[in-house]
Amino acid sequence: MRFKTLTYMSTKHVLLGVNIDHSATVRQARYRENSLDRGLMVEPDPVDFALAAQRAGADAITLHLREDRRHIQDSDVYRMIEMIQVPMNLEMAANDEMTRVAIEVKPAVVLLVPESREEVTTEGGLDVVAHRNRVETVIAAMKENGIATSLFIDPEPAQIDMAAELGAEYVELHTGSFANAYYGSNMEAELTKLKHGAVRAHDAGIKVNAGHGINYTNVRHAREIPWLHEMNIGHSIVSRSLFVGVEEAVREMKARMNNIIR
Structure with missing residues (x-):
């Protein structure tokens, strides 16, 4: 399949945040009811996965502590912050329980995401406009504790403008619609939305991530989305790790996302 030439390729080095959630999904598939979440026969350990990703050059580690604890567990979060030497990006719902955890753990960044117990993984961006009060409360709590806030949003002008109004340091543009359309006729339209959203966020003084x-x-x-600071990538890296190992999977992704020939 051939694509048209797309415009304004960024030359800026883009950071890689490795999302390690699905390494925990593998563990929970076997050991969900086990009294231990690591050690002895329990495997894999998401912290070990994160450390391997770090050795390979991951610029950040991303993990999502869900309300139903379907993959990442509380102990993973607390051990992770003690062991990794790169920034932690803690994905979480904008509620009181997760705010408490974030304040205790003090990750570098919290990423506020929508959360539904029915979904397999996060689908769609957070509606910041509809949930303004709740999001504003969390952002204020994070600022008081020296934690940056990112908002996982669709590349819609109203969402980006609200993120700026509420004082979010980052937005993570939801690239799911682009990814789903990649082999269809709508791919370029979805990519254009992301490009426009990135420019709008940057012009509002917000750092732009994507995932x-x-x-x-x-x-x-x-990679053609302008002003990109960081991509957060999980499932694809975990999947590739099954064949080539964690470190090679991370190195390969970093090379591809920054146009480095290996």
């Missing part, structure tokens, strides 16, 4: 559905193939087009 969801980015993989080893579509990353070459996702």
Whole structure:
């Protein structure tokens, strides 16, 4: 399949945040009811996965402590912050319980995401406009504790403008629609939305991240989103790790997302 030439390829080095959630999904598939979450026969350990990703050059570690604890557990979060030497990006719902955890753990960044118990993984961006009061409360709590806030949003002008109004330091543009359309006729339209959203966020003084559905193939087009600071990528890296190992999977993704020939 051939794509048209796309405009304004960024030359800025983009950071890689490795989302390690699905390493914990593998563990929970076997040991969900086990009294231990690591050690002895319990494997894999998400912290070990994160440390391997760090050795390979991951610029940050991302993990999502869900309300139903379907993959990452509380102990993973508390051990992770003690052991990794790169910033932690803690994905979480904008509620009181997760705010308490974030204040105790003090990650570098919290990423506020929508959360539904029915979804397999986070689908769609957080509606910051509809949930303004709740999001504003969390952002204020994070600022008081020296924690930056990122908002996982669709690249819609109203969402970006609200993120700026509420004082979020980052937005993470939801790239799921682009990824789902990648082999269809709507791919370029979805990519254009992301480009426009990134420019709007940057012009509002917000750092621009991107994530969801980015993989080893579509990353070459996702890389064209201007003003990108960081991509957060999980499922594709965990999947590739099954064949080549964690460190090679991370190195390969970093090379592809920054146009480095290996």
